[in-house]
Amino acid sequence: xxxxxxxxxxxxxxxxxxxxxxxxxxxxxxxxxxxxxxxxxxxxxxxxxxxxxxxxxxxxxxxxxxxxxxxxxxxxxxxxxxxxxxxxxxxxxxxxxxxxxxxxxxxxxxxx
Amino acid sequence: xxxxxxxxxxxxxxxxxxxxxxxxxxxxxxxxxxxxxxxxxxxxxxxxxxxxxxxxxxxxxxxxxxxxxxxxxxxxxxxxxxxxxxxxxxxxxxxxxxxxxxxxxxxxxxxxxxxxxxxxxxxxxxxxxxxxxxxxxxxxxxxxxxxxxxxxxxxxxxxxxxxxxxxxxxxxxxxxxxxxxxxxxxxxxxxxxxxxxxxxxxxxxxxxxxxxxxxxxxxxxxxxxxxxxxxxxxxxxxxxxxxxxxxxxxxxxxxxxxxxxxxxxxxxxxxxxxxxxxxxxxxxxxxxxxxxxxxxxxxxxxxxxxxxxxxxxxxxxxxxxxxxxxxxxxxxxxxxxxxxxxxxxxxxxxxxxxxxxxxxxxxxxxxxxxxxxxxxxxxxxxxxxxxxxxxxxxxxxxxxxxxxxxxxxxxxxxxxxxxxxxxxxxxxxxxxxxxxxxxxxxxxxxx
Numbered sequence: 001x002x003x004x005x006x007x008x009x010x011x012x013x014x015x016x017x018x019x020x021x022x023x024x025x026x027x028x029x030x031x032x033x034x035x036x037x038x039x040x041x042x043x044x045x046x047x048x049x050x051x052x053x054x055x056x057x058x059x060x061x062x063x064x065x066x067x068x069x070x071x072x073x074x075x076x077x078x079x080x081x082x083x084x085x086x087x088x089x090x091x092x093x094x095x096x097x098x099x100x101x102x103x104x105x106x107x108x109x110x111x112x
Numbered sequence: 113x114x115x116x117x118x119x120x121x122x123x124x125x126x127x128x129x130x131x132x133x134x135x136x137x138x139x140x141x142x143x144x145x146x147x148x149x150x151x152x153x154x155x156x157x158x159x160x161x162x163x164x165x166x167x168x169x170x171x172x173x174x175x176x177x178x179x180x181x182x183x184x185x186x187x188x189x190x191x192x193x194x195x196x197x198x199x200x201x202x203x204x205x206x207x208x209x210x211x212x213x214x215x216x217x218x219x220x221x222x223x224x225x226x227x228x229x230x231x232x233x234x235x236x237x238x239x240x241x242x243x244x245x246x247x248x249x250x251x252x253x254x255x256x257x258x259x260x261x262x263x264x265x266x267x268x269x270x271x272x273x274x275x276x277x278x279x280x281x282x283x284x285x286x287x288x289x290x291x292x293x294x295x296x297x298x299x300x301x302x303x304x305x306x307x308x309x310x311x312x313x314x315x316x317x318x319x320x321x322x323x324x325x326x327x328x329x330x331x332x333x334x335x336x337x338x339x340x341x342x343x344x345x346x347x348x349x350x351x352x353x354x355x356x357x358x359x360x361x362x363x364x365x366x367x368x369x370x371x372x373x374x375x376x377x378x379x380x381x382x383x384x385x386x387x388x389x390x391x392x393x394x395x396x397x398x399x400x401x402x403x404x405x406x407x408x409x410x411x412x413x414x415x416x417x418x419x420x421x422x423x424x425x426x427x428x429x430x431x432x433x434x435x436x437x438x439x440x441x442x443x444x445x446x447x448x449x450x451x452x453x454x455x456x457x458x459x460x461x462x463x464x465x466x467x468x469x470x471x472x473x474x475x476x477x478x479x480x481x482x483x484x485x486x487x488x489x490x491x492x493x494x495x496x497x498x499x500x501x502x503x504x505x506x507x508x509x510x511x512x513x514x515x516x517x518x519x520x521x522x523x524x525x526x527x528x529x530x531x532x533x534x535x536x537x538x539x540x541x542x543x544x545x546x547x548x549x550x551x552x553x554x555x556x557x558x559x
Contacts, residue, residue, distance in 0.1 A: 044348060045407055047417060047467060048454025051346045 001096040001108065002070045005062045007035065007089040008081040013059055019076040020063060027112065031060045039087030058089060064096055066109050146238055146247035152376045156252045159372025163259035166365020167266055168195050174358025174420075175270050177351040178466050182546025183274045184350060184556035190269045190281050197282060198262040198289055203230055206261055206289060207254050210297040211239075213304055220306040222295045230254065241375040248375060256372060257297075263369075264293055264321045270466030271329030272336045272536075274347075275543050278551040279534040284526060288328060292522040296320050296515060312511035313487055313495070313504065315384070316373035318428025318479040319515045326473020327516055328523040330464060335527045336536050338463035340543050352413055359416040363392060366423045370430035383494065384430035388423065391442035395422025398446030406454075414450070417471060421449035424475035429483040434492030441482045445475050477512055484508040 008016060010032075017028060034055040041054035065073050074091055082088055101111035172191035176184050198206070208227035213219050227233060239253035240246075265285045269276070297320050299305040300312065307319070314320060341347065349355060370388045374381040399418025404410040425445030426438050433441060453470035464470060484505035487495035495504065530536060537543075542550035549555060 044346075045409070045411065046348055046413055047470075048407075048450075048458060049347070051348060053346070 001064060001099060001112070002067055003062060003064050003094045003096045004070065004073050004077070004091065005060065005094070006077050006081065006091040007033065007058050007060050008077070009083065009087065009089060010057060010059050012081040012083075013061070015080040016061065016077055019080040020073065023069065023072055023076055025063055025065060025069070025073060027063065029062045031062075033058050033060045037087065037090070056087070064099060064112050066112065146240065146245050148238055148247055148249060149376070152241065152246070152248050153252055155377035155381065156248050156256055156372060156375065159368035160252065160256045160259055162365045162368025163256070163263065163372065164195075164365075166362050166369060167259065167263045168192055170358050170361030170365050171263065171266055172358065173354045174362055175273065175466050177353065177355030177358060178270075178349045179273050180347065180546070181350040181556060182548055184548060185552055185554060186278065186547035187269065187273055189552055190273075190276075190278065191266045193278075193282060194266045194269065194285050195262045197285055198265060199258055201286060201289055202254075202258045202261050204228065206294055207257065209290075209294040210261075211253075211257065211302055213302075214298070219304045220309070221299060223298050223302060242380070243376060243378075246376060253375075260317055260321060260369075261289060261293060261297070264317075264325045265289055265328075267321070267325035267468055267472055268329045268332060271464045271468040272332045273465040274547065275336060275339050275465075275537055276332075276547075277535055277538050278547070280530050280536045283534055284332075284530045287526040287529060288523065291526060292328065292519050293320070293324065296324055296518060299514075300511070307511045307514065310507055310510060311504075312507050313432055313483050314428045314480065314511070315431045315483070316370045316427045318424070318476050318483065319511055322424045322427060322472040322476030323480060323512060323515050324476075324519050326469045326471070326476055327519045329468030330462070330473060331520065331523045332527060333462050333464040333469070335524070335531075338461075339465065340540060342463045343461075349413065356412060356416060359420060362420060363423060366392075366427075370427060374431050380431050380494075383435075386435055387426050387430050387433055387438035390435055391426030391438040391445070392419040392422035394439045394442030395419055395425065395446030395449075398422075398443045399450045400446075402447050402450045403454075417453065417467070418446040418450065421445045421471045421475040424472050425479035425482065427476070428479045429486050429493075432483060432494050433486035434494070437486030437491055437493055441479065441486055444482065445478045448478055449475050480512050481505060481508050 013030065020028060034057055036054050036056060039056060041052060041056055044051045044053055063073065070093060077091055098108065099111040100107050168191060172188045175191065176187045179187050205225060205228045207230065208225050209223045212223040212226045214223045233250050233254065235249065235251065237250035238247035239250045241248060265288055269281060299307045300314050300320050302308060339347065366388055367385055371381040371385040374384050396415040396419035399421065400410045400415040403414040422442040422445050425441050426433070429438065429441060449471050452474040453467045457464060457470055484507065485491065485501055487493040487504065488499050488501045489495055527536065538547065538550055
């Protein structure tokens, strides 16, 4: 099993969700995050006080999937979240040792 | 006296003295008891309520939106508590010291205690208006003036927001009202007062309220020091939406402040009202335009700040300037205050957190001096007598200087006294945590 974690542009969430649902992925965790990569921030000015805001709002999505599904999930997220502009985000994949569905006690792939 | 209600509207703003038109009539009026008009009384009651609206919630929200989330309640609390404290002090001795005679000599600077605890004031007592023989109930006048005394120290809290101790705000407010506000109000507005006698024009409180609070704020910002992270961290406003709501309430409430200062529901009040629309509109546009030209974008905070600067500037001239004069005054105030807030403050490096000096101090000075120009009848103003622009501007200048010196020295001393007794500033840990939790044990938003 793998955890696919992706940082995406906030307005791309619905498209990513639809693409994952089409693959049969039925669970997704979303977190509002801030960060920076190659995309520059912006400047805010309040009564002449200028602030360089370098941390931009993004969404972090995390999805746990069976190992054989990982490449399809990566492709789906990549296709759905891409605008071609700088700041589209990144995808990280890590190994997942164990998963348990709390309600039934099912484990691992059955729990996903 | 049946003819009086018919005459009043006809005389309008210039009905300052019936003697101009009919000496016999004036003598007749002076001999009789002053008339209390229900229309005037109603207008003054409404105006009083409008000025309260301007302070709570108007000013509180305007300021509150400009601070960070962790300090929101502290600002709302300070404005509310200042309003409450000053109301009580006003009834105890404030009104008496400002608006009664202080006797020979000292009376030029401060009143006496003859009406302390509102002694002797009944529902039949009256206070004079600007028209001979026309009065309003004294309780109305007391309440109206109370609201001015309340908003002035409440304005100051913007300068040292986000780092002042709550106990320091309360102590300083009591001291400052007593030793700075009351003498200045007496000098400017009471007939035996020094600046009143000089002939300084201050229709609704440009010197008494705005220069006074602006300078006290500047000194507070200098003595208390910069906020932690000033010039380095993001100290952005937490809710410009609430600041917008507050700015709009300020504008609406200001109609009571300015048009109410006419003390009668006459053409003079209507003039003050229309000037209170035009000057801030012009000032908001001026600020917006200068900002867009220098920074590239027109901001909401910019136009709202400009409008407040225009409201401040038109305050002393509200019933004296013609409508076109008020637009000019507004344009000047909007542009100059923009540079005061964005350029001068950054160049000098003081942390006047919510720009009390940049807007109320600078706007107040522009308004006070400008009143000498726009009140000139030759420029469409309503100044009376043999009006000399140069002479009046000089008188206005003297009034500004006296106010600056009085409030400057007085505020330094009172801040020092406050610092000795309770301390002015919270600890660094408390400041980082936010005043809401440190001083009040609650937070503004629990999501």
